[in-house]
Amino acid sequence: MLGEISETTFKWLDERLSLSAVASAAGKKKVPLHKQSFWYYMGGIAMLLLAVQFLTGILLMVYYIPELSSANSSVLFINSQIDFGWFVRSMHSWGANILIFVLFAHMFSAYFMKAYRKPRELTWISGLGLLMLCFGFGFTGYLLPWDEVAFFATKIGIDIAEQVPLIGVILANLLRGGLEVGQGTLSRFFLLHVIVLPLGLFAIAGIHLLLVQLHGMSEPKSFQAQAPEKKKYEMFFPDFFMKDLMVWLLAFNVLATIVILFPWGVGPEADPFAAAPAGIKPEWYFLGMFQFLKLLPAHISFIEGEKVGLLIFALIGGIFAAAPFIDKGENPKLSMFFDMYGLMILIGLIAFTIWGYLA
Amino acid sequence: MNYPLWSIPSLGGSWAVGLISVIHVFISHFAVGGGIFFAVTEYLALKRSESNDLTLRHNSEMLYAYLRKHSKFFMMVTTVAGAVTGVGIWFSISLVSPDGTASLIQTYSLGWATEYLFFVAEIATVLVYFYTWDKVSKELHLALAQWYAVLSVFTLIIINGILSFMLTPGGWIESKAWYEGFFNPTYWPSLILRLLVMLAIAGMYSLITSARLKASESEDVANFRAYMLKYSSKWFIPVFLIGPIVGFWFFSQVPQAVITNIFTGIQSSGVGNFSILARAIYLSLILSGTVLIFALVGPYLNPRGFSFGSAVAFLVCGLGVTSMSEWSREMLRKPYVIYNYMYSNGIRKADLETINKDSFAAFSKWEDPDNIGTSMFRQQCMICHTTDGYRSMKKLLGERDLEGIKTFLLMMRETDPEKNSYLNIMPPLVGTDKEVEALADYLVTLKPVKLGV
Numbered sequence: 001m002l003g004e005i006s007e008t009t010f011k012w013l014d015e016r017l018s019l020s021a022v023a024s025a026a027g028k029k030k031v032p033l034h035k036q037s038f039w040y041y042m043g044g045i046a047m048l049l050l051a052v053q054f055l056t057g058i059l060l061m062v063y064y065i066p067e068l069s070s071a072n073s074s075v076l077f078i079n080s081q082i083d084f085g086w087f088v089r090s091m092h093s094w095g096a097n098i099l100i101f102v103l104f105a106h107m108f109s110a111y112f113m114k115a116y117r118k119p120r121e122l123t124w125i126s127g128l129g130l131l132m133l134c135f136g137f138g139f140t141g142y143l144l145p146w147d148e149v150a151f152f153a154t155k156i157g158i159d160i161a162e163q164v165p166l167i168g169v170i171l172a173n174l175l176r177g178g179l180e181v182g183q184g185t186l187s188r189f190f191l192l193h194v195i196v197l198p199l200g201l202f203a204i205a206g207i208h209l210l211l212v213q214l215h216g217m218s219e220p221k222s223f224q225a226q227a228p229e230k231k232k233y234e235m236f237f238p239d240f241f242m243k244d245l246m247v248w249l250l251a252f253n254v255l256a257t258i259v260i261l262f263p264w265g266v267g268p269e270a271d272p273f274a275a276a277p278a279g280i281k282p283e284w285y286f287l288g289m290f291q292f293l294k295l296l297p298a299h300i301s302f303i304e305g306e307k308v309g310l311l312i313f314a315l316i317g318g319i320f321a322a323a324p325f326i327d328k329g330e331n332p333k334l335s336m337f338f339d340m341y342g343l344m345i346l347i348g349l350i351a352f353t354i355w356g357y358l359a
Numbered sequence: 360m361n362y363p364l365w366s367i368p369s370l371g372g373s374w375a376v377g378l379i380s381v382i383h384v385f386i387s388h389f390a391v392g393g394g395i396f397f398a399v400t401e402y403l404a405l406k407r408s409e410s411n412d413l414t415l416r417h418n419s420e421m422l423y424a425y426l427r428k429h430s431k432f433f434m435m436v437t438t439v440a441g442a443v444t445g446v447g448i449w450f451s452i453s454l455v456s457p458d459g460t461a462s463l464i465q466t467y468s469l470g471w472a473t474e475y476l477f478f479v480a481e482i483a484t485v486l487v488y489f490y491t492w493d494k495v496s497k498e499l500h501l502a503l504a505q506w507y508a509v510l511s512v513f514t515l516i517i518i519n520g521i522l523s524f525m526l527t528p529g530g531w532i533e534s535k536a537w538y539e540g541f542f543n544p545t546y547w548p549s550l551i552l553r554l555l556v557m558l559a560i561a562g563m564y565s566l567i568t569s570a571r572l573k574a575s576e577s578e579d580v581a582n583f584r585a586y587m588l589k590y591s592s593k594w595f596i597p598v599f600l601i602g603p604i605v606g607f608w609f610f611s612q613v614p615q616a617v618i619t620n621i622f623t624g625i626q627s628s629g630v631g632n633f634s635i636l637a638r639a640i641y642l643s644l645i646l647s648g649t650v651l652i653f654a655l656v657g658p659y660l661n662p663r664g665f666s667f668g669s670a671v672a673f674l675v676c677g678l679g680v681t682s683m684s685e686w687s688r689e690m691l692r693k694p695y696v697i698y699n700y701m702y703s704n705g706i707r708k709a710d711l712e713t714i715n716k717d718s719f720a721a722f723s724k725w726e727d728p729d730n731i732g733t734s735m736f737r738q739q740c741m742i743c744h745t746t747d748g749y750r751s752m753k754k755l756l757g758e759r760d761l762e763g764i765k766t767f768l769l770m771m772r773e774t775d776p777e778k779n780s781y782l783n784i785m786p787p788l789v790g791t792d793k794e795v796e797a798l799a800d801y802l803v804t805l806k807p808v809k810l811g812v
Contacts, residue, residue, distance in 0.1 A: 086634075087641065234664065242661035243669075249649045249656075250672055256649075257679065260642040263634075 029216060029236035034223045039109035041247040042102055043212070048248045049099040050205070052255070056092040057194070064144065066190035068183045071146035072269040079266055086263050093264040095255055096138060100285045103131050111342045114335070115218035116324035123215065124324050126208040133201050138283055140193040146186065147267030152276045155181045157286070160293065163306040180272065281356065288349045289313060291356030320345060362457035363725050364737055369748025372455030372741065379451055381682045383444035388681070389564050390437040390481070391515050392557030394508035396565060396594065397433070401426055401504045405497050421583045427492050429568045434489045438482055456742060458705025459696035466537060467521050474517040481510040515553060523549040526692050527612060532699055548609035555598040555605065562594025563677045566658055570670035574663070581663070588662035595654040614698065617691050620783050636690045643683040650676050694786045702786035704742045711774060711789055719790035731794055732801025739788060746805050753805045765799045
């Protein structure tokens with residue numbers, strides 16, 4: 001009886017959604033098995049954490065008020081008055097941080113495994129786009145509780161954005177919504193955080209996932225070099241998928257443990273007229289860049305130091321993003337250069353972040 | 360307060376006890392669950408060895424070979440690590456919470472002695488079991504496994520009475536009859552719950568040794584490895600099916616004040632003492648749920664893809680669940696070590712009035728008359744707090760000055776819940792006015808000195 005019902009339901013859906021075709025495609029998809037297979041799970045973890053962000057974000061919006069006099073107290077209300085409110089908020093805040101960490105891991109693993117090479121150039125670019133969007137989520141979301149640290153960190157962040165050559169002033173004004181960080185900024189950041197960025201994320205994540213399905217998992221050079229009979233694969237469905245589920249559970253456990261042992265608090269309400277507290281720092285993922293900018297003198301020749309810093313970031317990031325168009329796998333020296341280049345960026349990022357944290 | 364106390368800076372005594380205990384629980388549960396696992400699996404192997412079906416007979420041979428290897432691992436873990444951590448618990452609790460330990464020994468002298476006898480018999484049996492592989496008949500070897508299972512379950516039957524007594528002493532509070540305390544309101548749900556968890560932990564350890572089988576050796580080994588992983592994961596089914604029901608039964612038997620504490624935690628900010636219990640329960644539930652799904656999607660549905668690394672990760676999750684569940688159970692008792700009888704700092708509820716009237720010094724044999732404040736802190740606060748580490752007094756005192764601290768301490772001395780909101784998580788402070796002032800004088804010295812201009 002039950003079998004008949006499920007068969008009929010599947011048939012009904014299949015005729016409309018071509019489920020058999022999808023199932024057949026999934027049944028053919030293979031995942032290479034090698035020593036670096038572990039990194040394949042990063043994308044899945046990122047997807048899980050994104051789902052957590054969306055779900056908890058929707059729940060937070062039920063009580064959050066994007067208005068200067070109520071923003072901080074509404075977050076405090078969520079944290080202290082709503083049953084499980086602190087849990088949902090902590091999941092959102094910790095989840096965001098862990099997501100960015102996982103995206104970094106995903107990006108660098110893809111980079112060092114040369115997963116950006118033909119035909120995956122667009123997968124690489126869309127992945128970088130997703131990371132940028134998540135930075136945007138982090139930057140805009142940080143201000144929403146309207147607490148002291150967030151207020152001043154945002155102020156500094158927008159001041160830095162103002163230094164971007166040519167479009168800096170326009171960009172800063174657009175973000176700030178006035179001369180000072182205030183209601184205009186909060187409204188815009190809220191809008192960006194809950195509407196604009198999610199729409200962008202859906203679009204780019206859709207393209208990214210579609211491309212991953214289209215090209216399949218990339219194979220590292222060491223694997224490609226193996227004799228065909230020595231290469232091992234596993235089926236994506238159900239073998240890899242089941243493993244993916246296990247990794248998701250582990251990731252969820254890590255998140256839940258951190259959330260419960262270290263719940264996310266709320267700082268004192270921002271006072272725009274108060275002096276900035278000592279030691280204001282941005283979120284950890286901006287800390288490396290922030291520390292680098294701090295080291296630059298006010299002026300380098302006739303250009304402002306921060307402008308030079310931003311140009312350096314643009315140059316470094318540009319070459320990093322352009323890797324698939326330069327390192328096509330035809331020139332071993334170029335390939336080695338990009339390996340070293342990525343390694344330098346990774347070491348630099350870690351070193352400057354630790355330095356910034358300790359400074 | 361008849362004994363000196365062990366001071367562990369930064370970490371605190373409760374953490375030292377907790378860390379040792381959690382490891383011990385994880386091993387001792389394996390000792391009991393593993394005993395049942397051996398008895399059942401060896402029974403299967405014996406029955407299959409008598410079968411006419413060649414495939415079953417082959418499976419039986421492989422099962423025997425596996426059990427032999429697994430029993431070495433089992434023996435090493437349970438006898439060595441289990442015994443070391445077991446002694447470690449006694450060592451640490453007798454130094455950190457001597458009055459509570461003394462009270463448990465005095466109430467259940469015979470219980471502890473019996474527990475010890477069963478434990479010795481259990482150790483002896485596991486040694487005989489391991490060293491008689493291929494030396495005695497299959498039937499006798501199976502009987503040894505069954506005998507070990509019975510002995511280990513009896514260790515649980517006894518220790519469960521004492522552990523559950525600490526949370527729900529029941530009629531013992533009035534009658535002081537040991538059997539009323541032993542067969543207390545949470546005895547049966549706690550016993551069943553632990554047994555179910557022990558079976559799951561046995562499966563968890565078995566996943567480790569099964570995942571170690573080298574699938575690359577032959578298709579035969581690969582098939583058996585997959586079979587064992589699936590078989591091991593089935594040991595989670597009892598806790599999955601019956602666990603939630605017994606869990607509800609358990610919570611229906613705990614005192615109402617404990618339930619109120621949990622709900623206070625759910626409704627509070629997620630920071631501070633009131634939410635700790637609720638948070639520990641959340642984590643325990645989340646980890647338990649995910650462990651069960653892990654067992655389903657991992658070794659049960661995809662045994663061939665289940666690596667040794669996955670088994671280790673699974674074991675770590677299991678350790679996490681055990682830690683959080685045991686921590687939650689300990690927290691449920693707050694602020695008592697024996698519910699409604701003795702507070703966590705070893706002061707009996709019945710002695711409060713006498714101490715407040717006569718002085719804490721008269722009650723405590725180890726109070727230093729020259730440092731009353733320090734002694735008060737060591738004897739009454741240090742079981743849960745450190746000066747600057749875990750539950751740091753320095754941090755908790757915040758911006759309070761001497762007067763603020765005195766006012767707070769006087770509030771802490773109240774035994775009326777309307778006047779002292781901390782009563783459901785902390786023992787009331789005891790001592791004369793002079794002693795409370797001395798404690799305040801000591802506590803104010805912990806605050807960081809602010810340099811003026």
